[in-house]
Structures are given as structure tokens and as C-alpha cells.
Amino acid sequence: MSILVAIITLTVISTIFGVLLGYTSVKFHVEGDPIVDKIDALLPQTQCGQCTYPGCRPYAEAITSGEAGINQCPPGGEATMLALSDLLGIEPVALDEEHADEPQKTVVYIDEQICIGCTLCIQACPVDAILGAAKQMHTIIENECTGCDLCIPPCPVDCIHIKTVKPEQDTWRWSLPASTETAPKA
């Protein structure tokens, strides 16, 4: 008898709870995932696709779903990785070895003597930083260029070249003092 009581009580209560939860999940359904926006905000927005995802937002979505690691963004370098690890509360992961160095800021420029005005690079540019029209010479708006280099492969005459952004007094940074200090070794 008592076992019946137990079974019945448990069943009844579970059913009530189940219905309640089911109802709330429909009634209080929320669209969108705010965490993707947060991750996207931390990414450098070069849209370069070096993370193997087509752009920064897709990469943010991939991180959210657990599909991608937080160390796949070469333009962001260590700073972005650390920011992501902070946001998501996961342990920092070492960057891939080839991207371990601080990323150097680059932009591209078009050798205007060679450009044939094919517009292929314009179609490749994710941020509309290339100005030009068919059979007209093209040029890069340097301030808008994110240095993603996506315009280089489509160019049929190889007239797009990379140049590093020269440091200026305003944007120059102090370096971390070379620490002769050694953590006490065990």
C-alpha cells in the first residue's frame, strides 16, 4: 500500500512540475543569445576568416556553441584571447605557435600602375574599404582597411601589397620592462 502512495505522489508531483516547466518554457521563451553579442564585441572585426569561420560574428557563434576555441583569432592575438577567457570564465589557452607573437598591424595598398580595374577586390573586401569602378583604377581607403588581406588572392594581376602600419608618436606604446626578476624557482 505505502509503495503505491509513494509512486502515485511522485508521479502526480512530477507531472505537475513537468507541466509547469513546459508551460513556462513556452510562455517565457526568449529569442537570441546575448553572449554572442558580447563575444562579437571583443573580436577585432577584421572579418579576415583566419579563424576558419567566415567573419567575426560566425566565429562568435561558434565559440558560444562550443564548436571553436578562444585561441583562433590571429589578428586579436593574446589580448583578445585573454578577454574571451575572462568573459567566458574559461582557462586561457596558449595561442597557436605561429600566432604567438604580437600581431603586427598591417594594411594593404594597390599598386595603381598595375591595377586593371577588375573590381574583384572590391567584392572581396568585407568593410567596403576599396574604392573603384569597372575598368577604373582602384584605391584603398587606408583608414577603413582592417588588414584582413582578403582582397589579395582574388587580384588577377597581383597588384595588392601588404604594408605594416608605421608607429607614430601618438600611438606609440611603452614596452613592458624586461624583467630580470625571476619567480622563485621551486
Added chain:
Amino acid sequence: MTEYALILISTIWVNNFVLVKFLGLCPFMGVSRKLETAIGMALATTFVLTLSSICSYLVNQYILVPLDIIYLRTIMFILVIAVVVQFTEMVVHKTSPVLYNVLGIFLPLITTNCAVLGVALLNTQEGHGFLQSVFYGFGAAVGFSMVLILFSGIRERIAAADVPEVFQGTAIAMITAGIMSLAFMGFIGLVN
């Protein structure tokens, strides 16, 4: 009144859930890396612990005891706590995005927190009345919050310090927790 004050003091200091009773250690180690998240976790735990001790008291008193099935306590409490937490999470998510930002991701985590079940079970074990149960749950939560926030503050500083290589990471956190626990054991002296 003194009775409730004593319950609070006891749960916060003398019988601190984390450092003396060793309950709720997973979030204690897991969510204490950053002060901000620790505060969020602390708030969420306070909320859930208080709420769950109320619910489990009610379930125990008005369902389990009358039907004479108190042996179902554990399973029933888990069920109740899980449902309450899930329910609040969904409601908060919809109604107050700001509060959800603070508590949101921690609420589901706490569902499986042993401190929550521990409080509910201890309440019945010690035969607490309704108000006593509420105070016991709340006190436990405040104790948990305090220790968690203190610990995360320490860990934030440790993260920036030059810890010997072998002790880096979790090892130094464990040592710190141990020392904190020793310190809290000292409050047992309050009883005499």
C-alpha cells in the same frame, strides 16, 4: 529573537557551510576566479538557498509527513529544488534581463550544488520550524557568499603574483582555501 540571531551567527561563522562543513565546494573553487562572477554567484546562491529551504520545508511538512513517505525526502527535494530554480531562471530571463545578466548563468549551476540539498536535509534533520528553516537557509547562503567573495578577492591578487611554478593555478588556490578553512575553524571558539 535571540534564537534566530544565533542561527545566523552559527551558519555564517561557526558552522560555515563551505569552510567548516565543506559543502558547496564546486562553485567555491570553480567560480572564484573573478570577483565579479563571484558576486553574481553569491547573489544567486543566496536567492536559491533561501527559496529552496522554504519550498522543501513546505513539501516536507505538507506532503511527505502526512503521507508518511519521508524516505522519499532526498529525491523529492532534488526535484523541488531543480524545478524551482529552473522556473525562476526562465521567469527572470524574460522579465528582467538586467537581473538575468547578474544571476542568469549561475542559477542552473546551483541546482546541483550540494549546499542547497544539504541545507534542505539538515533543516528536516534538526527539526527546524518554518522561520527557523528560512533563517538557516539564509544564514548558510550569507556564509557561503562571504567566503566566496573573500576567496575570489584573494585569488585575483594571487593571479597577478609570482607564485612558484609548481604551485601555480589550482594548487595555490587549494592551499589558500585550506588556510581560510583553518581560520574559520577558529570561530568554533565562539561557542564556549
Added chain:
Amino acid sequence: MTRSSQQLWHFHGGLKLDSNKAMSTRTPIIKASLPERLVLPVQQHIGEAGQLLVKVGDKVLKGQAVTESSEYISAPVHAPTSGTVVEIGEFPTPHPSGLNTLCIVIESDGEDEWIELKPTLYPNTKSPSELRQLIRQAGIVGLGGAAFPTSVKVNPGPKAHIETLIINGVECEPYISCDDMLMREYAEELISGCSIIQYIVSATHCLIAIEDNKPEAIQAIKTVIKEKALHTIEVVCIPTLYPTGGEKQLIKVLTHKEVPSDGFPSDIGLLVQNVGTAVAVHKAIVLGEPLISRIVTITGNGVQQPQNIEVLIGTLISELIKQSGGYHEDASKLIMGGPMMGFTLQTDHLPVIKGSNCILVENTQAEAPATMPCIRCSACATVCPAQLLPQQLYWMASSKKFDLIQDYHLFDCIECGCCAQVCPSQIPLVQYYRFAKTEIWNQERDKIKSDHARVRHDFRQARLDKEKKERAEKLRKKKELLEKKKMAETAAKKEDTETEIDPKKSAIEAAMKRVQKKKEAKLASDENVNEK
């Protein structure tokens, strides 16, 4: 009138340092000889650089503006002497980075011919905003070292009410004595400048703060005040303690008020100006001369004749060293600014700029002692004049916790160097803070840039989507049209079949008929031929 009862307070921490000022105050200020070549950086101030007004080959007169700017926080640059612009290009300037920046090179013609000056002998006849405009046109920036445009500083806004003008003659850093000498020799001009600034900001009184290790300067200024019987200007002698010359520290000492962490002195009714700036304001208004020269201390154990020189902006440092008897053989290090807050220069082929107050030549050969681990003695926190926790800042900077470090008010650090000075482990603390500051600024710049890129990317995406949709719409419409046509055709066909006139069949028939006719015609003609 001097209130001898002027009560003074203390700021937290601070250090008593060996002043080493006497070596450069033995001789009066000398005027540097006219250099042949002047290198004028376009940007010598905080804010926006101006646009060039001259091109290579232009003749310029002394005091002629060579840049101008429409930005609010900016200051023009003027030709320090008459001559020809021979080059405009990137040259190294005194900056910790050692990087080049845009400069105008002027070759002197030896005439030193002034542009027509417009003096305002009675400043009180002009409105404060007119005077501010004159200060702006004269290119005056704070001469204490920060080089913030003065015209902006003396315009605290309509809401702020400036009660007290504080003139900073503290000059607390060791070795530097240019302000000391300036006060001794230009006391009258200084007082005139003070009155003008006081008039501009309508401050009820003015305090000139001078450290007690400069008795000559105090005496000189007191004499002038007495002569002119000025009741609102007062000299305050304050105890020597580094870094009393810091704006916030000086305010604390004089008024016991604290400037809010993210605020300005004007928020609490105060304005602080350097003595050099006050003299520059006098020159700009009363004489009409723009800021084209300043007093620079050439000092240190590595130079033959330490002294103060009044030099034209743009004169090369090497030239000043030459005029100070040259280097000692054991000179080892060239520092711009003082030993505490200055930075090392890699070469002496750099021009003096508006913010250069001192060239320090050191002769220490011994290598700096090696850095040792932090022992958490907290000596740094004891001396920190900004009441920060230098040790915490150090840990966070070295582990790159840039979020956290701002919670510990990194940006209230004035980089005075007290903490590094007292550190028993010789940790170069200030360098860590400078590193963290520039890193944070860089991150902010990157953030702005990436936000901008995101907007552009999203816009492009939206545009592409729109185009795609439009194309699809067009295609659909075309298809619809085609279908309609087809429908109409098939409908017509149906009608045709109903009337049993198959157009194809009839066409074939018509063609066959034509062929038949042709054949008949041919046949007939053939027959005709045969008949013939």
C-alpha cells in the same frame, strides 16, 4: 600684502630629494646665439596638430604663424626667427619613443626680423574672450611640461567659477631651475601675466606658490608686489618636498582640497598655471609676441657649464650643449626633463620644443643595480602622493590585468617616480604604469576601430542582402511576365486549334505552294526554252 598666517597642509607621501639646483643657478640666464637652422615640430602640445601654412621655399618672419588649426584643443606654431623654410618632413623630436614626426625646418637669415606686432598695453580694456583668443593665437601651452593649450585651460566653461588662481613656481624636481631663474629675472612680467590670467578667469585672488629653497625668487616677486601695491596677489612659501609641483598635490598643500579623481581643478574653483606660462601670457598680450622661445636648464654633472639659457623653440640640443661648454668626457646619459620624470634621449640632434624645461646630462657610469623580486615592503605605498597602491598596480601591470588595474585608479598616477625611487628591489615601477597606460589607450583605439569595422561590415552585409533580394525580386517579376506571355500564347494556340487553322501547318502549306509555283514556273520556262 602677504598673509603670513597662510595655513598649509600636507599631501600623502612625498620625498625629500637632493635638489642639485645650485649648479645651474650660479649665472644669470643667458640668451642663446641665433642658430642657423631651426627644426619646428608641427605638434608640440596635447591635442590636434595644426595644418601647415607654409611650404618649402617660403620666406617667414620672426613670430609668423606656420600652422593653424580649427580644432578647439590645439595651438599654432610660430617661426622663431626670420628666414626661409628649407624642408618639411619627418625628423626625430624629443619623445620617449624616439620616433620621427612632421617638422618644419627653417634656415635663419640672420636678420631676426619681427613680424608686425600688435601689443595690447592695457589688457583690461579687452574682454576675457578676446584675450583668450590672443593667447590661442600666440600658441601658448603649459610650459611646466605637459604642454596643454593654455587658451583651453583658461576657459573653464560657463558653469565653473574660478575663485583662486594658483601660479605654480614650485619646481620640485631636482636639477631643474628654469622656473627659479625666470622668477628671479622676470618677476615683473610674471606679475603682469598673473594679473592678466586673473582677469580672464575673474579669480578673486591669486597665490604664487614657491618652495622655500628658492629665497631669491620669493624676494624678487615680493618686491614687485610691494612696488605695485597689489592686494590680490600673494606669495606663498611652501616647504620643499617632492612632488609638490604636481597640480593636485599643490592644491592639497595650499587649500586642503582634493581634486576629484576624474575631475579638474576648475571643479573646485581653482586654476593652476605654471610661472613660465604666466610670463608667456604677458608677452603674448602686452608685447604681442607669440611663444617662440623658452628658458631651458642645461645641467648635470656631464656638462661643463650648467646654466639656464633662453632659447628659440626649434634650436637643436647639441647647439645648447655647445654653448654650455660641451660635454664632460664622462658624460653618459642625456635626459629630457628631470631625473625623476624625464625620459632618456638617444641623440642630441633633437629640437627644443615648447614643453622642454631641462636637459640633464648625467655622468653615472655604474650600471643600474639589477631588479630584484618585490618583497611587499609597501614603501611605495607610503610615499605615493596620489595615495595609490603602487605594488598592486605593479602586479596587475606585469600580469596585464588591464581591467583590474583601472579599478585601482592607474590613471590617477602622475608618474612622479617616488615609488621607484624608494623601492628597495629597484623595480622600475613607473615604466610598468606607463606600459599599462599606453596599452589601455591602445586597446581603446582598437575597440573604436573594430566597432567601426563592424558597422561597415554589417552595412555591407545589409547592402548585399538588399541587392540579392532586389535581384531575386526582379527575376521573379521577369519570370512572371514570361509565364504570363506563355499563358497568353498557349491560350492563343488553343484558339487557333479551335478554329482549326494551324499556323505551322498553314505556313508549311504556304511554303509548299510557293515551291510548287516556282517549279511550275521553272517548268514553263524550260518548255519555252525547248520550244525555242
